[in-house]
Amino acid sequence: MKEGIILLSGIIQIMNSRAGQDLSPIEPLTAREEDILILLGQGKTNRQIAEDLTLALSTVKWYARQVYGKLEVTNRADAVARARSQGLLPSLDEPEAIRHNLPLASTPFVGREEELALLAQLIADPQVRLITISGPGGIGKTRLALEAADRRRHADSPFSDGVFFISLAPLSSAAEIAATLAAALDFQFQGARDESEQLINHLRNKRLLLVMDNFEHLLDGRMLVAKINEQAAGITLIITSRERLLFQGEQLFPLGGLQLAEGKESAAESAAGQLFLNIARRALPDFQLLEEDEAHLLHICRLVEGMPLGLELAASWTGLLPLYEIAAEIEQSLNLLVTGHHDVPQRHQSMSAALDASWTRLNQDQRRAFQELTVFRGGFTRPAALEAAGAALPLLVTLVNKSWLAYNRQKDRYFIHELLRQYGTMKLSRDPEQEEAVRERHSTYYCRFLAERETDWYGPRQQITAVEIGTEIDNIQRAWRWAASHGRYDLLSQGLNSLCRFYRRVGRLKDARQACRLAVESISKRIAAQQEQSAHALATWAYALAWESDFVADIALRETLLARSQQILDRAARAGWDTRKEQAFIYLRTAHAVGNRDYQASVDNLIQAVALFRELGERWGEAEALRVMGNKELFLGHFARAHRVLSDSLFIWKTLDYTQGIAETVTNLGLVAQHQGDYEQAEALHRQGLQLYRQADNRFHERFGLLMLSFTQSWAGNFAAAGETAGQSLAIERDLGLEANLWAHTALIKANIHLGRYAEAASQAVEVLALAEQWGHLTEKGVVMSHLGQIALFEGDLTQAQVYLSESADLLSELKYVYQGLSWAKLCFVLRAQQKRQEARRNLARALQSGVEFGSMTPIMYSLPVAALLAADDDRPERAVELYGAAQQFGHISNSCWFADVACYELDDVRASIPPDAAAAAEARGRELDIWQTAPGLIKELTGTDH
Numbered sequence: 001m002k003e004g005i006i007l008l009s010g011i012i013q014i015m016n017s018r019a020g021q022d023l024s025p026i027e028p029l030t031a032r033e034e035d036i037l038i039l040l041g042q043g044k045t046n047r048q049i050a051e052d053l054t055l056a057l058s059t060v061k062w063y064a065r066q067v068y069g070k071l072e073v074t075n076r077a078d079a080v081a082r083a084r085s086q087g088l089l090p091s092l093d094e095p096e097a098i099r100h101n102l103p104l105a106s107t108p109f110v111g112r113e114e115e116l117a118l119l120a121q122l123i124a125d126p127q128v129r130l131i132t133i134s135g136p137g138g139i140g141k142t143r144l145a146l147e148a149a150d151r152r153r154h155a156d157s158p159f160s161d162g163v164f165f166i167s168l169a170p171l172s173s174a175a176e177i178a179a180t181l182a183a184a185l186d187f188q189f190q191g192a193r194d195e196s197e198q199l200i201n202h203l204r205n206k207r208l209l210l211v212m213d214n215f216e217h218l219l220d221g222r223m224l225v226a227k228i229n230e231q232a233a234g235i236t237l238i239i240t241s242r243e244r245l246l247f248q249g250e251q252l253f254p255l256g257g258l259q260l261a262e263g264k265e266s267a268a269e270s271a272a273g274q275l276f277l278n279i280a281r282r283a284l285p286d287f288q289l290l291e292e293d294e295a296h297l298l299h300i301c302r303l304v305e306g307m308p309l310g311l312e313l314a315a316s317w318t319g320l321l322p323l324y325e326i327a328a329e330i331e332q333s334l335n336l337l338v339t340g341h342h343d344v345p346q347r348h349q350s351m352s353a354a355l356d357a358s359w360t361r362l363n364q365d366q367r368r369a370f371q372e373l374t375v376f377r378g379g380f381t382r383p384a385a386l387e388a389a390g391a392a393l394p395l396l397v398t399l400v401n402k403s404w405l406a407y408n409r410q411k412d413r414y415f416i417h418e419l420l421r422q423y424g425t426m427k428l429s430r431d432p433e434q435e436e437a438v439r440e441r442h443s444t445y446y447c448r449f450l451a452e453r454e455t456d457w458y459g460p461r462q463q464i465t466a467v468e469i470g471t472e473i474d475n476i477q478r479a480w481r482w483a484a485s486h487g488r489y490d491l492l493s494q495g496l497n498s499l500c501r502f503y504r505r506v507g508r509l510k511d512a513r514q515a516c517r518l519a520v521e522s523i524s525k526r527i528a529a530q531q532e533q534s535a536h537a538l539a540t541w542a543y544a545l546a547w548e549s550d551f552v553a554d555i556a557l558r559e560t561l562l563a564r565s566q567q568i569l570d571r572a573a574r575a576g577w578d579t580r581k582e583q584a585f586i587y588l589r590t591a592h593a594v595g596n597r598d599y600q601a602s603v604d605n606l607i608q609a610v611a612l613f614r615e616l617g618e619r620w621g622e623a624e625a626l627r628v629m630g631n632k633e634l635f636l637g638h639f640a641r642a643h644r645v646l647s648d649s650l651f652i653w654k655t656l657d658y659t660q661g662i663a664e665t666v667t668n669l670g671l672v673a674q675h676q677g678d679y680e681q682a683e684a685l686h687r688q689g690l691q692l693y694r695q696a697d698n699r700f701h702e703r704f705g706l707l708m709l710s711f712t713q714s715w716a717g718n719f720a721a722a723g724e725t726a727g728q729s730l731a732i733e734r735d736l737g738l739e740a741n742l743w744a745h746t747a748l749i750k751a752n753i754h755l756g757r758y759a760e761a762a763s764q765a766v767e768v769l770a771l772a773e774q775w776g777h778l779t780e781k782g783v784v785m786s787h788l789g790q791i792a793l794f795e796g797d798l799t800q801a802q803v804y805l806s807e808s809a810d811l812l813s814e815l816k817y818v819y820q821g822l823s824w825a826k827l828c829f830v831l832r833a834q835q836k837r838q839e840a841r842r843n844l845a846r847a848l849q850s851g852v853e854f855g856s857m858t859p860i861m862y863s864l865p866v867a868a869l870l871a872a873d874d875d876r877p878e879r880a881v882e883l884y885g886a887a888q889q890f891g892h893i894s895n896s897c898w899f900a901d902v903a904c905y906e907l908d909d910v911r912a913s914i915p916p917d918a919a920a921a922a923e924a925r926g927r928e929l930d931i932w933q934t935a936p937g938l939i940k941e942l943t944g945t946d947h
Helices: 002-017 031-041 046-053 057-071 076-085 113-124 141-150 174-184 195-203 216-231 271-283 293-303 308-315 323-332 351-359 364-373 382-389 393-401 418-429 432-452 462-471 473-485 489-506 509-530 535-549 555-574 580-594 599-616 619-635 639-656 659-675 679-695 699-715 719-735 742-754 758-775 778-795 798-814 820-833 837-854 857-873 877-887 897-912 916-928 931-943
Strands: 130-134 163-167 208-213 235-241 251-254 406-408 413-415
Touching: 031 046, 031 057, 031 076, 046 057, 046 113, 057 076, 076 113, 113 130, 113 141, 113 235, 113 251, 130 141, 141 163, 141 208, 141 235, 163 174, 174 195, 174 216, 195 216, 216 235, 271 293, 271 308, 293 308, 293 323, 308 323, 308 351, 351 418, 364 382, 364 393, 364 418, 364 432, 382 393, 382 432, 393 406, 418 432, 432 473, 432 489, 462 473, 462 489, 462 659, 473 489, 473 509, 489 509, 489 535, 489 699, 509 535, 535 555, 535 580, 555 580, 580 599, 580 619, 599 619, 619 639, 619 659, 639 659, 659 679, 659 699, 679 699, 699 719, 699 742, 719 742, 742 758, 742 778, 742 897, 758 778, 778 798, 778 820, 778 897, 798 820, 820 837, 820 857, 837 857, 837 931, 857 877, 857 897, 857 931, 877 897, 877 916, 877 931, 897 916
Parallel strands: 130 235, 130 251, 163 208, 208 235
Antiparallel strands: 406 413
16 A cells, blocks of 8 residues: 555656646637736736736736636646746746755645735745735635745745745644754754754754744744844745734735636636635546536635635535535535545634634633624624624734734725634524624614714715715614514614615615515514504604605505505504604605606695695705605696796705705706707706716616606607617616616607617517506506507507507596697597598697697697698698698607608608699798797697687
């Protein structure tokens, strides 16, 4: 057996010795790949290469992978070595490796290219002679130090006397360090003189790189390291330790996990994924990822946060469990992360064992603090640590120095590695009383955190507030769940408004509804169980129901939630609660809910909301209610009133310096201009609002600004731009994972119809109609039916066109919707095609009357081409051409494929049928007509009346 092992070792040495003579052909490199390879050979990091070549970092990584693939290697060290052996890079002409005792690696080195490049720079710096690679057990400190040392063994290395590895793990006393170091260097002590002194004298004139591994349990021996660093200028020390040495001359090198997949990179391509697969294939040489395994591999890598030991222990189970079960087990506990391999040190045979060794080095206060700090998710700040866990700055510093915490200076936050957090959570769970106390303090802190930022949503700090809450959202959600599970309506009431506004701003509507649902169910159960009428609890319950209504698409469900909210609030009022704040909010939400089917009822609710907000002195509420009221007045066709109310809202928003409120109101003023036919002013206002949304980094409302701009572009006849803008709005909707905004889809349908993309528009319209019916969105239903009628008319299905347009006109008229006249005007095209000219005239007069009464240009615009066709039918070609000339003033008509198909081609023939001079004169008269004055005259002409 022994002879076999010796033979195998010899074979490996022979193979290693021939590694530099590889002459097998490789696939040619491109010019850019050669540039990348040369810089890799110079030891530059990916970031430095990106700067040198003016490339994106992701592009450099992609090219590096291409180089590795062609050279048939997996890392940059092997790539450089292979390139030198192939003559692609200059040879180092190293005659023989310098002395070393570095152990042979049992597995390929994976990843860490950035870390190795930075270590190489530090090692080459003569001012840096003591480097401490720190991090928790299992993070890969030893492997990185060995790889860095191995790359310093070339002939022109500054360490001409050698590179040596000194394992300190077996030592039980700091007194053994000197002898262990001497043995590694093959140095013999002489006589009875002090061993440390002899060793330092021996090192004084040497040029050595020493890797001293696992120093954390021998910190009492730090003085020997300090003396070597002070007295032996040619010695560079790389220390690996779970704790810092805390020397002035110590260069810290904190180490994190292996790189995880970024962007579109697959998990298998990342360093963490490669290590996992390497280990898996040692047990199962033919192991391949199944189709669904990619997501599970990424999940495993994230669960262990790229920790090499965690990845190795997880990968050892691939022959026994599918990847999704491995991930599920790791989520539950550390119990799965063990190995039965006998050649693995005891401290690395399980994740718990790796951490136990460090745990014993913490005192009681440090253990208690860390256990309680595991209550946090996504990191934490110093004030949060002090309040929730009683961990003051000295304790935090100690835990950072001992690698239990990591501090990110850019974010000014502390983080706990996920596996360390699980370990600490397990310890905390053994004392339920302590765990419950820290969860309560954590929940109290974050609910108050939300409350302290409530007023910031209505002023210049809104964007900052959104970032602050977004940073803490993992902690906030955890705090919210605890408060809800314990019926703590006092905490829920503090955070409800701020949390819901955050979720709405960032478009996380499902999370918002879930938060409201948790609050509603928690408070209702508490009240039912205690059989009490707590006014505060009732008011919070009502408020949560009202907020929940804002995050559902179904109109009937919205109204149900609001009705229930009102019932609960009435109970709170009877119990003595001042309900004005909650009542004003319910009025505001009710206006949103019923506005789609009853705009006047919506306005009535808003009048009451404004009055209450003014009583309370809540200017933001008053401004919001006025803005919504202006929007509803707009759709009732009360343009002057809408403009006045919106202007009042805008004044308040500007006083509050509230960017979002200003943007929304400016956008609504653009709608007023759009309805009145001033498309240039409308587009200017919509672009102003859009710029403000973007300035506030508010993507949720940016899609609204894009939607309004799309409609204006469409009415102005810029259909291609309108379709593109609507597409951008829908792209944001998809990116944020939002439910479909039917208006955005309607805008795209509208653009496609006028671009002549009828089949595409029809497919989209059928889907939108189904959603509108499902959710009870009556206005959107009426509008999309109108579009389906247009498509059916083009396709020649006059019966279906009449059904769609008649139902649309009736529904929108019932809703008193400002665009009801559009459906009547479109219906006239169908009735004329059916030879029902008298009915067409009656409906056309109705459409024109709607435009006149509402002061809306769009029904009048749509009426002009069909009025021209009817004039031609009456054998009045010059009048037909005159009305056609008036219609051609509008880009919405002159640039439209749909109008060309259903009217303009025929009207072009009418124009060609009369003498050119007469046609030109009639067309000129039409272009000079004042549309607002022409409409009443047309009504008389169609009806034969003078009213």
